[in-house]
Amino acid sequence: MNQIPVKDVTPKGNRGDENYDLYAKREHIYVKYYKGFFKNFRTISGFMMLVMFYGFSWIQWDGHQAVLFDLPSRQFHVFGFTFWPQDFMLLSWLLIILAFTLFFVTVFAGRLWCGYACPQFVWTWFFIWAERVTEGDRNQRMRMDKAGWSGEKIARKTAKHAIWLIIAAASAIAFVGYFTPIRELVPSVISWNLGPWETWWIGFLTVATYANAGWMREQVCIYMCPYARFQSVMFDQDTLIISYDDIRGENRGKRKKGVDYKAQGLGDCIDCDNCVHVCPVGIDIRDGLQYECVACGACxxxxxxxxxxxGYERGLIRYTTEHALKGGTTHILRPRLIGYFIAICAMFIAFSYTLYSRVPLEVDIIRDRGQLYVEASNGMIENVYTLKLANKSQIDHRFSIEVTGVEGIKMAGDSEVLIRSGELLDHPISLQADPRFLERPNYDITFKVQALDDKSILVEEDNRFIGPVKR
Incomplete structure (x- = not known):
């Protein structure tokens, strides 16, 4: 029966031995240069991610940096939207949507995220490119590492690590540029005039990127990333994964082109090991489905x-499903996949509606609790309030304040206020009402705060007006 093979890849010396060492020394992986469709696709996706990462912070939007997480001001600007800490529920909602999207993609096509969009591997391939440019392809690097130190080896190694450090430092600066305005940060870096916060994070992220993408690479995916551990529970027999067709490929063996290898009892696999040499995590896909496989398509x-x-047919190693390898039919539409899709669509529609119907104004009304009411010198009943007004938009607005709910109620204080972009304003006002119209000890009142230059920015907030108890 043809199915995705699973093979015991435990080192031979450890099988059946109860006292073997669980620690295995890392063997350096020399990735071979190759060309192909999936590499081109991954290059395009990686290039797009790098452009977005390095470029988004330089985009200006309404006079502000388009994407800026301003922690001191507790404001988060994202392409025309300004979010405050109290909007973190939207962030939680977005993370849930992204999690369901990841589940959907995994059920459909395995670890597609790891192979084509994960930042760890985008930077890993970036660093592998720098390694190949400075030290040569796989065989050259292996020979150079085995040889003794020479002037050429020192120069090549120095050039490689210099490029790695430049990429790591540029990545760190770009990342910090989302928290400190990038147009201020870069001149500060050039002039060595950084604050302690920026200095620490640029240094830390430079070291982390240099270590993760340059030295640790596949170790991050194999030992540190939790996704490698739980993604397999989302696989089924219709999940699209990379697999070796052992029925077609076995028995492996060398042969000359044009020779009838079938008569020699050989399969299509010529045992060249190129699938191993190009694998960024160093596995042999012919050993079967392994959690280390990041589905990058290199093999x-x-x-x-x-x-x-x-001159053989393509597809000895290919994206396929277990059902397809068995000769059956792959079921693309299946209940779990449909369920994820429906959930994603419903949450995305609700999230989009909430986001675009969101009013960039927050009104919080605090009534003076020190006293229920005050009888003014003119005989009016007075209540005192503090309006906390937050302008969440990226432009200044002048707002009008109106109060309804009690007949003849009057406002003492400014009925119009100017609130700067991102400003949180405490605006005290007092309301006075004629006691002749106060038949009850308390009334529901409504504060209406509206932008004078944009009628769509309107918030109505309820509160209470307290009066004397009539006997």
Missing amino acids: VDVCDDIMDRM
Whole structure:
């Protein structure tokens, strides 16, 4: 029966031995250069992510940095929207949507996120490119590492690590530029005039990026990333994953082109090990489905190239499903996938509606609790309030304040206020009402705060007006 193979890859010396060492020394992975469709697709997706990461902080929007998380002011600007700490519920909502999207993609096509969009691997391939440019391809790097130190080796190693550090430092500056305005940060970096906060984080992120993408690489994915551990529970027999067709490929063996290898009892696999040499996590896909596999498609590209050279059919290693390998039919639409899709659509529609119907004004009314009411010198009953008004938009607005709910109620204080962009204003007012119209000891009143230059910015907030108890 044809199915995705699973093979015991425990080192031979450890099988059946109850006292073996769980620690295995890391073997450096020399990734071979190759070409192919999936590599081109990954290059495009990675390039787009790098452009967004390095470029979004430089975009200006209504006179502000388009994406800026201003922690001291507790304001988060994202393309025309300004969010405050009390809006973190929207962030939680967004994270839930992204989590369901990740589940949906995993059920449909396995670890597609890891192979084509994960920042760890985007930067890892970036660093591998720098390694190849300075030290050469796989065989050259292996020979150089085995050889003794020479002037050329020192120069190449120095150039590689210099490029790594430049990329890491640029990444750190770009990241901090989302918290400190990038147009102020870069001149400060150039002039060595950074504050302690920026200095610490740029230094820390430079070291972290240099270590993770340059030295640790696959170790982050294998040992540190939790996704590798739980993603398999979302797989089913219709999940699209990379697999080796062992029925077609076995038995492996070398052969000459044009020779009838079938008569020799050989399969299509020529045992060139190129699928191993191009794998960024160093696994052999022919050993079966493994949690280390990040579904980057490198082995598919290089195997297809070998098949083309040998004149064999492509697809010895390919994106496929277990049902397809068994000769059955792959079911794209299945209950779990449909359920995830419906949930994502419903949450996204609700999130979008909430976001775009959100009024960039927050009104919080605090009634003076020191005394219920005051009888003014003119005989009017007076209540005192403090209006906390937050302008969440990225432009200044002048607002009008109106109060309804009690006949003849009057406002003592400014009925119009100017609130700057991102400003939180405490605006005290007092309301006076004629006791002749106060039949009850308390009334529901409504504060109406509206922008004079934009009628769509309107908030109505309820409160209470307290009067004397009539006997």
